[in-house]
Amino acid sequence: MRLDKYLKVSRLIKRRTIANDACDAARITVNGRAAKASYQVKVGDVIEIAFGQRTMKVEVLDVAEHVLKNDAAGLYREIE
Template identity: 65%
Template structure:
C-alpha cells in the first residue's frame, strides 16, 4: 500500500492530500530515510512524521486497505509521541 494511503487509513494523518504534501515536503521518513508518497509500506517499517511541533514515530504492525475508526489504531504501534 502507498505511504500516503496508509497514513490516511491508519488515521495518523487525517487526509490523504495532507499526507501526500507532508511526504513531498520531506516531513515523513521510513526507517530513517525520507520517503515519497509512493513508498510501498510493509509490516515492520518505522514511520516518523514531523508536523508542526509534533513528532510521531510509529511501527507498522499490519497493512489493510480499509479500517474502521475503532480498528485504525491496531495497524500501528506508537514508539514515541513528542
C-alpha cells in the same frame, strides 16, 4: 500499500492529499530516510511524522486496505 494511503487508512493523517503534501515536504521518514508518497509500506517499517515541533514515531503492525475507525489504531504501535 502506498505510504500516503496508509497514513490516511490508519488515521495518522486526516486526508490523503495532506499526507501526500507532507511527503513532498520531507516531513515523513520511513526507516530513517525521507520517503515519497509512493513508497510501499511493509509490516515492520518505522514511520516518523513531523508535526511542527512534535514528532510522532510509529511501527507498522499491519497493512489493510480498509479498516473501521475503532480498529485503525491496531495498524500501528507508537514508539517512545
